[in-house]
Amino acid sequence: MIILVWLSVITLQSSSFQRLLSRIYTSTMGACLCKDTPRGSQGHPGEISDSVDNPSRRQVPLGHIVTEPLNHLDIIESLILNTMYNIKTLVDNDRALPHSLLAIHKIADTESGWLLVVSSLVKVIPLEDPLGPATITLLLDECPLPSKGTIAKITSNLKIGKKTALDERKSKNIQRQRNTCIVLGCLAEKMAGPNSTCLMTGNVLDYLFTNLESDCDPIVILHSIVALEKFAQTSENKSTISQALDQMVPNPLETLEAWGGVNGQLDTRREVTFCAQWTLDNLFVPTGRNFTYKSMDHSGKNVILNCNDVSENLKIAPSGLEARCDASSFESVRCTFQANTGVWYYEVMVITPGVMQIGWATKNSKFLNYEGNGIGDDEYSLAYDGCRQLIWYNAKCEHHSHPCWKPGDILGLLLDLDKQEIIFSLNGNCLPAYNQVFAHARSGFFAAASFMSFQQCEFNFGMKPFRYPPKVAFKKFNDYGSLTDEEKLILPRHMRLALLRQVTVKEDSCTICFDKQDTVMLLPCDHTGFCMDCAMQLEVCPLCRTNIEQRKQVVVRTNSVKILNKDDGVHGTESEETKPGMKSAKTEDEKIQICMTDVESSTDAHSALEATSTHTESS
Structure with missing residues (x-):
């Protein structure tokens, strides 16, 4: 299918063109799988070139009419670069999305188009633009989800593996390395679950682990760590990565944790140190890990x-x-x-x-x-x-x-x-x-x-x-x-999650803040379980999504609810309704009980949990 894209200033301001783009965009939103169609599938994913001819200058010129198929590689690359430049101007929430973003979304609706978009992202997003990584994230987030077959094809097309990582390092193709890692991380985050497990093949792991070696460029190391972190959002992947790291001597993340820990350092090594330390404390915890929070010197620190x-x-x-x-x-x-x-x-x-x-x-x-x-x-x-x-x-x-x-x-x-x-x-x-x-x-x-x-x-x-x-x-x-x-x-x-699992709250606590008593009934749905402070911040019921027309203060009793008609301005009148199965009120003396058994570092954890109550006011 041939789609004409008119890029002149006049056409961009045309309401009919904006409506056309809106139809293109809304017709493809919500698609779950990339499927090829015989028509419009001209062009095939090609091998990615190592060279980029000044991508910062390659744009579709204003006033130019593109008469070639939209899945032509040069057109896709130009649309991607135009999107990156337009991100800086996307400052109004009510403004229509740029035409380049909508066109890319339409292209990615087919398998071959999606593969071309991903390959082009890896090839043309420049290192020097601070919005480059955000562009990759935005475009992949807007594109339809790939199928399992498409996932296998993209790793094959990008030739992901240990040999590729070493070849790219030798040729100093830092741009391609970084962009590949960002793409892998974004896909892992977007498809957390079985599809993420399919994406994390042995070759993908070899590629990312090879990029953790100290002689690799810091920006590549950084995004390799982040990609591993996003793969770990799926528990099976997390277990696989942890086992692989445990077998490495030394653990590359521990090497990187100490690699850039110089105060005042402003290059990418500081980011690498931050991410390596965070993953070791939070995700891939080595046996016998001395958590960083225990060794911090907080003397003289009164605000954080x-x-x-x-x-x-x-x-x-x-x-x-x-x-x-x-x-x-x-x-x-x-x-x-x-x-x-x-x-x-x-x-x-x-x-x-x-x-x-x-x-x-x-x-x-x-x-x-x-x-x-x-x-x-x-x-x-x-x-x-x-x-x-x-x-x-x-x-x-x-x-x-x-x-x-x-x-x-x-x-x-x-x-x-x-x-x-x-x-x-x-x-x-x-x-x-x-x-x-x-x-x-x-x-x-x-x-x-x-x-x-x-x-x-x-x-x-x-x-x-x-x-x-x-x-x-x-x-x-x-x-x-x-x-x-x-x-x-x-x-x-x-550790925080382990503590939260050990906390019990009063049965009649607000189901949102768990701090105050649930004294409000939402009308017309009659759902309860909220304090007045939380209820006033709600526009729809969080249980049934019904629009809230009225909030009734109630006094919770055993098997009954006493309603005070305050919302409608009626004071001094009360109506009492029986609510079978409603939570019974607890005494004022009931306190939160905390069970600290089997929680790692129980003394420190207990103290930290007590601190959360003090933080509540400022929260």
């Missing part, structure tokens, strides 16, 4: 990133001051201290130059990581984006005059609650003040940040001297915050 107020896929270093995201979602975190009055300042050192939104947020700011919403995407937060050169508030943005940030840059964030203004600075160069967020929030601000895939930064809340302190009088978080020794611990995830 809150491990109880973070979206689930963000990695927080044992220091509590460094964070990284390798997931395809938009992960967010707040710190443990809130500012209510006065002037406050903190700094962030940029480690990776990609998309991060760093700023200030109250506890009302929502972390909707899978919807792509983070700090600066609601009315209770304001954020600085140094990659796309934007200031974000309530999911709207405006450009700022700073250059794009780069590794080693220092972002300064000044919050003046007296004047109700926020000032951002990059390496001491200040922007004008912003005050939009104060229309909805006057106090209770936390340092906060959101991270796109493969991004990392380090926070300084005042424990160390600031690099670019403001000229006005200000307060440091670290001078006013307070943490117990137990609250400073960042436990490995498997």
Whole structure:
């Protein structure tokens, strides 16, 4: 099938063309398998060339009409590069997706087209563009899921194996190596389960393990570790990888953990060290592992990133001051201290130059990581984006005059609650003040940040001297915050999960926060199990997805519910309804019981669990 793509400015603004693209896009969304069709399957996946002819310049020129089949390799490569350039302008949630992304999605609806798209991603995404890895993640996430047969073909087409890894290293084809690892990791994350197990063949493992050798380029090592981590989302793969690592002497991850651990290091080796250490503590735990959190020196540290107020896929270093995201979602975190009055300042050192939104947020700011919403995407937060050169508030943005940030840059964030203004600075160069967020929030601000895939930064809340302190009088978080020794611990995830499994809660606790009593009935569905605070944040019932029209306060009794008609403005009247099988109320004296038997490092773990209750208020 021949599809004409008109790329002139006039056509891009044409409403009929936008409707056509929308039909192309919506007709293919939700497809689960790539299947070839006889018509439109011209062109076949070819062998990937090692050379790229200046990919940063290869675009489909404006005003050009493409009359060749869309699955022609050159056209696909041009569409991919156009998509990468357009990502920087995708700043409006209501804006239509770029035509290049829609066209690629249509191409990938067939098996041969999907194979060409993946091969082109490996070939043309440049090393030097900070949005390159995000482009691979975005495009693979938008494409239909491949079938098992297609998975086998892509590993064959890419010639993945130990020999290929060694040949690429010898020829210094770092771009192809890195992109291949990103593709493998994205597919493993997207297809977690049986298909991920099919993808992780012996050749794939050999390729990734070979890339962990110390003489390999650090960027290739980094994305090989991340790919192994994503394969480990499937338990069978995790067991296979762990067994293989246990047989290696020395364990390559342990070698890499110590390989780049120099304070202040700003190259990719620092990222490698972070990821190697995190996987050893959280995923591929060697026998007798001395977990990093036990050896951390937290003296003088009074504020950290809150491990109880973070979206689930963000990695927080044992220091509590460094964070990284390798997931395809938009992960967010707040710190443990809130500012209510006065002037406050903190700094962030940029480690990776990609998309991060760093700023200030109250506890009302929502972390909707899978919807792509983070700090600066609601009315209770304001954020600085140094990659796309934007200031974000309530999911709207405006450009700022700073250059794009780069590794080693220092972002300064000044919050003046007296004047109700926020000032951002990059390496001491200040922007004008912003005050939009104060229309909805006057106090209770936390340092906060959101991270796109493969991004990392380090926070300084005042424990160390600031690099670019403001000229006005200000307060440091670290001078006013307070943490117990137990609250400073960042436990490995498997230990936190083990503790959660040992916790029992009162039967009448809210099923969302497990903190307050369930005193609310949602109408018209009559579902209960929520406190008023959580119920007020819901628009639909989480059990049946019915739109909530009314919230009734109830008093839970044995086999009965006492309803107070407050939502409809009727006060002083009550109606009592019997609810067979409803949870009976517990006494006020009932406490959470914690069973610590068979939990590794029970003393430290018990202390850390107690710390979570103290963190709750700031969460």
